[in-house]
Amino acid sequence: MEVELHGLFEENTTFDYENYDTKNICPSSTVSDALAVFMPLLYSVGFLWGLLGNGLVLAILWLKMLNLGVMDIFVLLLSVADTLLLLTLPLWAVDAVKGWVMGTELCKLSGFLFEFNFYCGIFTLACLSADYYLSIVHGVQLFSRKKPRSVYGCCLIICVLCLLLCIPDLIFLSGSTDQSNQECMHHYRPDSWRLASRLPHLVVSVVLVLLFCFSIILLKLRHSSKCQQKKKGQSIAIIAVLILVFFLCWTPYSITFIVNTFQSKDGDSSAVEGDCEGRQWTASKIKAVFGLLHCVVNPVIYFCLSQEFRARVLNVIKFNACEMESNDVSLWDSSEVNGNASVQEKQGSLQHMNDIKQIIKTQDHYI
Template structure:
C-alpha cells in the first residue's frame, strides 16, 4: 500500500511540480512498488513459513524466546500475504470492493505493528537473559506464562490501533479506483500512535537494552561474546537502515512543510516504504537462522523431506574418491620408501 495513497489531494493539486512529473511518478510507482511487493511476498512467505514449520514440528515452544519467535513469523506471514492485493491495485486499480479494502487495511496495519512490538519483546527478553541470567533461569516457567499473556496483549493492542483503518478505509476515485481513507482529520492522531508503537518504542528499547547487553558482554570472559556483539550490531543496523528513512518521511508528510507536495518527495516515500517492508524478509534470518539449534532443526527438516538424498549420494561418491586417492598416495609413498632403502 503506497503511503501517498494515490488519493492524496495534495499530490494531485500540488503546483510545485509539473503535471509531466506527476505522470512520470505514477509510471514509476506502477512498476517499482508492485515489483517490490512481489519480492517481499515471495521471500517473506518462504522464510517465515519455514520458521513456523520448524518451530511447530521440530523445535517446540520450550522457552520465552521461542514464544516470541513463533509470533514474529506469524505476524510477518499475514503481513506479506496482503501484498499481492496491493501489487495488483498498484498496476491496475482497486477491484476487490469496499469490505475487502477495510479488511486488508486493518490486517496490513495489525500485522505490521504487531511484528514491531514483538521485536521489542525479543529485545527485552534478550536483555533479561544476558543481564539477569540467573534470575531468568530460575523463573523460566513464570516468564513463559507472562510471555504468552504479553503476546496476546500485543495482538489486542494492535487490533485497536488498526480500527481507524477499518472504520475510515474505503474505495475512492482519483483518476482510478484506489483503497484509501475518506476522513483525513483522523490521520495525524493515527500516524502518531502507529509511529510510537511501530518505530519509537522499538528503537528506544533497542538503544537501552542493547547498550546494557553490550556492556555486560564486554565485561564477561569467553569467546562467544564477540559473536554475540556482531549479531547485536547486525540487528540494530538492519532495524535502523530499514525503518528510519520511512518513518522520517512520514513525519515530514504529517507537517505543513511546503516541500511535502513535491513529486520528488513522493519518490522518497515510495522507495523508503519498499525498504521498510524488507524487514519481513530479514526477520527470519536475523532472529532464527543465527541460532545453532534452529540450523540443526532446519537440516532435519531438509533431510525428512528428502532433499538430502542427492547430497548423500554426492558425499558417498566424494568419500570413495577421497579413499581411493588416499590409498593410491599410500602405495606411492610405500614404493618410494622401498626404492630409497
C-alpha cells in the same frame, strides 16, 4: 561608449511574478512506467521468498512445539505477524500497476495488517531485549521457560494492544472512487480526527528510536563477562540484528508519515495532489515498500546467525526432521543445552573418541 545589443539582449522585458501559479510537478511517465514494472516483480519475489522462509520457521517451531523456549515463543509471534503481512503483497503488486481497484474492504484489511506488523514487531522486540538486558545486568528474568504461561500471556497482551492501536486504520482507510487516481488512503471526516488517529503511530515511532538505542547497548553487553557466563552471546546478537533491520526498514516510512501528518491538510495520505494523471509515486508510498518487504528479512537473519536453526532447516529440506534426537536444544544459543541433551553435530564428532576411551578402559581392566 555605446554597446550594441543583438539577439537575446535586443528585447528587454519584465515579468510579473505576483500572478504566477505554481503547479505540482508530477513524476515523469518514464519513471512511473519503470516503477510499475519493477514494483510488482519485487513484490512477487518477496512474496515467494517470504512464504518459503517464514514457512520453514513455523515448521521448525511446530516440530519443537512441546518444548518452546522464551525466545521461541516471541519468534513464533513475529513469524505469524510477518506471514499475515506477506499475504497482502499480491494486493500491493496489483496496486502498483492499476491502482487500488480491490475495494474499501481489502483496503482496510491491508492497512490494518501493515500497521499491526509495525506495532507487533516493536513491542515483541522490546520485550525480548528487556528480558535479556535484565537477566544479564541485574540477574532478573521477566520470563522463564519454566513458566511459559507468562510468555503466552505477554504475547496475548501484545496482540490485543496492537489490535486496539490499529482501530483508526479500520475506520478511516478507504479506497478512492476517482477513476483517474484510485488510491487506498485515509479519509478523515471531520479533519480534526487526523492528528488524534495518527497519534499512536507517532508515539510508537519514538519507541522505535529508543529500541534502536537499546540494541546498541545489547551489542556492547554481548562481550561482557556476565553474558559469557550465561552463554547468551548468540541470541543477543540475533535480537540486536533484528532490531537494527527493523529500524532501517521502518524508520523511512515513519519519518515520511510524521512529516505528512503535520504538512498535509486535505486528509489524504499522499503528498501530491490529484492533478497528475496516472499513478503517483510519492515518498510515503515508495518508503512503505521497505516496511512491506521487512517480513522477508527475518528468516534470513535466523538462518545466518543461528547454527542450530540452520542445521534444522537443512534437515527439514532433506526430509530428515525425525533424525533430530532432541528438541531441548535452544535454536538461538547453540551452547545452551538443557538436561543431558547435546547438539547433534557435536555428538557425531565426539562419539568416535568416546568409543576409543571405552576400549582402553576395558583393556586396562583385563590387564
